[in-house]
Amino acid sequence: LALFDAVNGSGERYSKEELNDTARSMGASEMLNITSTADLLSKSLVLTEDLGEVKKKLSVLQSACARLFEKLRGTANFLQTLLEELGAGDRGRELLAEIEALRIDLDHSLATAVDISRDIEAAEESIGNLSAHLQRSLLNCSFGISSVPSSENQQNASALSRAHRAYRRLNADLANEKMKTNEAMELNEKLQAHVTDLEESKQKLIDELDELKKNMVEKENEMISSVKDMEIQLQYKNQQYDEQYEKVHELQHEIKTKESIAAAREAEVKQLRDQMTVKCRELETQVAGLTHTLKTKDESIKKLNIDIEDYKDQLLSRNNELAHYRNEIIELDNKMCQLISAMKENLGIVVEQVDKPIIEEANAEIRALAQLSQIGTDLEEFTKISQYIADLRNRMIKLQQDLDLCERSRDAINTKCRGLSDQNTYLETEYDEAKQKLLTLQQQIQSERESAKMMERDLQRLKSENSYVKENNERLTNMLMNVEAKHEELTSKPNCSSISERQHSERYTLTTGTMTLLSSHDFVELTNKAKTLSSFTKRMYALAAQWSDEDVIDSEISYKSIDLNHLYHTYARILKSLSDGLNELRDKITSDRAKLQSIIPEEQQNSQQTRTESSRSNNDELGTSSFITANGSQNELVSVDMRALFNEADQVVQKLKVISNRPKFLHNAEVLEVLSNMRSLRLQIDWLRKRSQHYEKTKENVAPMEALQLENERLQAVLADAKILLQRAHERLSKLPNSREMCEQILREMNEIGKAMKATTREVRRAGSRSRNTISAKNYK
Structure with a gap:
């Protein structure tokens, strides 16, 4: 460059x-x-x-x-x-x-x-x-x-x-x-x-x-x-929620009762107010009329007092005049006497001389008599006026008494109104407090519902994530349906021979083998074969509804803790009823065994050979089942076996409760333990069923075995429901996210x-x- x-x-x-x-x-x-x-x-x-x-x-x-x-x-x-x-x-x-x-x-x-x-x-x-x-x-x-x-x-x-x-x-x-x-x-x-x-x-x-x-x-x-x-905390909150729910129901009931009482009180107060207003208006009109009449009466009384004063003055003047006239009359009488005496002495002269004053005195006397009659009439009018004034005074006193009575009744009504208003304010304050409590409880319930909705949304999300698991479970459903169909066919036959018993035992052995194949590594295959979840859960809810005498069964499957607790309480009631049924069954077996022992001597008398064969078969089979022994302690062994069976069933239910309460961190060993317990319990129930059938054959002339079969079917249904609950718990466990994968x-x-x-x-x-x-x-x- x-x-x-x-x-x-x-x-x-x-x-x-x-x-x-x-x-x-x-x-x-x-x-x-x-x-x-x-x-x-x-x-x-x-x-x-x-x-x-x-x-x-x-x-x-x-x-x-x-x-x-x-x-x-x-x-x-x-x-x-x-x-x-x-x-x-x-x-x-x-x-x-x-x-x-x-x-x-x-x-x-x-x-x-x-x-x-x-x-x-x-x-x-x-x-x-x-x-x-x-x-x-x-x-x-x-x-x-x-x-x-x-x-x-x-x-x-x-x-x-x-x-x-x-x-x-x-x-x-x-x-x-x-x-x-x-x-x-x-x-x-x-x-x-x-x-x-x-x-x-x-x-x-x-x-x-x-x-x-x-x-x-x-x-x-x-x-x-x-x-x-x-x-x-959820368990504690569930308990609190149940307690709060009961409190809310009680408060609502109390609020309804208090509202009804308050409404009745308000109606009474309104009615009393209306009556009080009507009475007050009537009293006001009466008081106004009475005051008007009192004013008029006072004016008339004032006028009468003025007239009375005038009449008193006139009466005094008339009395004075009367006294004056009386004095004049006395003087005239004296003069008349004097004149008469004088006339007696000098008749002729005196008559002529005294003619004019006699006429004047007669006229004066006539006037005095007229004045006396007028005074009498005035006295009569005065007495009448005094009586009228007395009547008026009595009426005034009576009206004053009525007025005082009205005022006292008005004061009493006012005090009653004040008491009712105070009671109404107290009821209103109580209603406001109860309403505030209800609002707080509703807010708490709303918060609990929102948390439950969040849990349900999480559960729905987990369901959507694991929906592909349900598609591969049809084979297990078909296998179980086939096994159940074969079992129903075998149990529906009236004559159960040793071949059917052997097939039944082979069926249980096969089922036990397939269930035993499950291990901790095979739970993935088990979840892939869980298509029967909906049908089994429906059966579980149907069983719960049947035991709780409900007609309507919800088709939806709920995984809430409240519903699980409700199912647990239902199963507890079922187990309680089963224990009662087992006790009744044990009593029936003991009674039937006593009847059988009473019938045995009669059969011995009829045929010695039949007796030996029946006793030999009974000793062999009942000896292996430990229901009947030769030492006489039969009741104790039966009670021990039944109690052990009930304890095992209770342990299975408790394990299922623990699994349902602890869904996220569940070990496979616990699930295997529950499955083994269920298998042993199922085998014991099956063995008990076979023993009961055989025992029914031995005493078919003594008592029917329908009650025992019904109890056996109930026990099998309960076991099936427990199995379904275990599958549900395991499915919930499999749907939860794995921290290792994350x-x-x-x-x-x-x-x-x-x-x-x-x-x-x-x-x-x-x-x-x-x-x-x-x-x-x-x-x-």
Whole structure:
């Protein structure tokens, strides 16, 4: 490039005239131009190789970064799901958000790398064009020097000027390409720094994965302990739920009774209020009328008092007048007496002289008598008025008494209303408290139902994951159906001979053999043959409904702890009834044996030979079965055998309860132990059935064996139901996730991550070694 700049500067200094003057020195300049052109051509070829190497490195780094990040993101997603399963997904979400943000930065860097690769391709094209042009110019110069004579220097000068112009253009292109290569190198350094950051993040993720492994081990141990604690808590919560459910029922009953009482009280209070309002209105109207009448009476009484005062004044004046008139009358009487006496003495003279005053005195006397009659009438009116006033006073007293009585009744009604209102408020407070308790209990029940729904969803998810297991169980169903059909055919025959007994024993031996083939490694085959789950569970629920006298049987199969506890209590009741039936059966056997022993002497008297054969067969068979012995302790042996049978059945049920309560961490040895107990119990019941049939044959003239057969069928049904419960428990166990498989999956994922990391480091090292080799080669050149 320095030579090209020198040639370009020299070409610009020379003009056409100087080129014509310096024709002699053109040969040396042409040689210098040829050497510079050859040097430029070699430099362009080296530059194209360098750009190719840069492009390859960019592509390798781009693919490695994308592959590394995709692997890391897949690992992060897997670990996020694992953390979700372990119950610590919040910590993983932050890391996942950081990885997604890193994805955005990586996409941006990859986009810039793609742009750089495009620029490199454009630079390669331009450098290729430059090298082609340089080759053509070099060929032209060499051909001009070899073929053109010295007289044609003018033409060579014009060609040289055109070559200088081309050189200037190439110089500008080279400067641009140089800038682009510098930018590409800067971006390459950025990408390398980004790759180192990614490697650091990878190392951090590896460390976090190691920590997560340790945490997973700790979490597994904690989950084991927590699951055990959760089982205990679930049992305790189930008991609490049952108690709360009973309390809720009691509270609801109390609330209903209190609501009815409150409604009755409210009706009574409403009725009393209505009566009180009516009475108050009537009393108010009466009081208003009485007050009005009292006002009128008071006014009339005031008027009467005024009239009475007037009458009193008039009476006083009349009394005064009466006294005055009486005095005048007395005076007149005296005068009359005097006159009469005087008239007796002097009759003639006195009569004539006294005629006029006598008439005046008679008139005065008449007036006085009229006044006296008027006074009498006034006295009569006064007595009448006084009597009316007394009546009015009595009525006022009576009205006052009625008013006081009304006020007392109103006060009593008000006190009664206050008591009823207080009682109503107390009932309302009690109702609010009971309602609040009911709401809290409903919330607790709702929370328990939500937890139960979550458990049901988990169970449904496990069912969906293990639905393929049910498809391979038809063979076991067909085999069991065929065996049951053969058993029913053999038991339905009326004349059971020794051949049928032998076939029956062979059937049980075959069944025992097939069940004995099961081991801890063959439980996978057993789960593949569990198609009969639905039919057996229906039979189990049908049996439970039959024992609990229910008509409706749900077709759905429930795996809730409440339903399992309900089934356990049902089976406990069944076992209790079976124990009672076994006790009755034992009593019946003892009574029948006593009857048989009483009949034996009669048969001995009839036929000695038949007696010996029957006694021999009875001693052989009953001696082997330990039901009858010769020492007289027959009742004790029968009770011991029946009690042992009941204890074994109870142990099977207890084992099934433990399995149902502990579904996740169940060992195969416990399942095998339960199966062996069931087999032994089944063989004992079968042996008991055969002994009972044989015993029925020996005493077919004594008592029928229908009750014994019914009890035997009930025992077989209970055993079948226990077997179904065991299969359900084992199916639940097989559906649960395995921690070992999860750990193996995590290890496989970790190995793949390690392989990807190693491949990425190898490619990066290989690319770095190539770059170092190319740089050393350049330096050597």
